[in-house]
Amino acid sequence: MYKILGVEPSSTYAEIKDAYFTLAKKHHPDMNRSEDSAEKFRAIQSAYEILSNQAKRSIYDSTGHFVDLESSKVANKKYKEGIIRPPGGLRWYKSYKHPQTFYDLMKDKGGMKDIQFDIKIDLEISFIEAVAGFTKIVRFLREELCLLCQGNGCELCRDTGMVMRKLEALVDFEPADERKIIVFPEYGHYQQRSDTFADLYVHIKVKKHPIFTFKRPDIHTTHQLTISEAILGTTLKVNTIFGVKEVQVPASTNHGDKIRIKGYGARLPRIGDHVCDLEITLKKVLDSEQEAILRQAYQLYKKNL
Secondary structure, three states: OOOHHHHOOOOOHHHHHHHHHHHHHHOOOOOOOOHHHHHHHHHHHHHHHHHHHHHHHHHHHHOOOOOOHHHHHHHHHHHHHHOOOOOOHHHOOOOOOEEEEEHHHHHHHHHOOOOOHHHEEEEEEEEEHHOOOOEEEEEEEEEEEOOOOOOOOOOOOOOOOEEEEEEEEEEEEOOOOOOEEEEEEOOEEEEEOOOOOEEEEEEEEEEOOOOEEEEEEEEEEEEEOOHHHHHHHHEEEEEOOOOOOOEEEEEOOOOOOEEEEOOOOOOOOOOEEEEEEEEEEOOOOOHHHHHHHHHHHHHHHHHHO
């Protein structure tokens, strides 16, 4: 313990305190970005907690170690119950908690929560991302208890007892995921009253696509045909999420007919199709030649009835 703080066993409390503050500022994660700063800072805190307390220091001097039995029991209980977290929050470990849906979270908590400490983020995604799925990291700031003073106020936190920390959360969106809100429990601001963290809400906003619409599991586009194309048939170049595909429109196509391109829809447990919705459009004004041809075609049609 003495070596951690760089002091001698004969050092006074004032010397130990000075050494602690010097090292704590040097290795605090908010001031030192090195990978081992968090581990060193925890060791410095642990050493100071023991050596600054006369009773604990006496036990350590006599035995060469110190175990706070009561604190260990409480910490072990909280750890098993999932109450305590690594000091300093999420930045000190890489794993991400699995997000819950809004309804699951409210069911788990019984609807009782202090929403003023929640963090809300709008995440805008493209139509293709919504259909194909994506993984994104969202970065945000949250308020936490100052580790240097444990909420009592110090120079680092400007005597507020709280600091703002940069964090990140992994948003894993499955293909055609229908969730509008993804909730990350305990990713929100620190609540001193309950000694817990609030939640992070990521609101998914899907940009409207100029040509695609999604009707699970199919993707639709609308195509305009002239009367001659509908009667005689034609070839369409169709934009799909997988690129351009040529499609044959058969003769005698009616308004409202659909053409399916198999397997060009969303990748769900059941693979969807790309659906071409066909509409027949009429010219508002016809020239004399076009009108004559249509009248002739109409007469032939009546004869064949």
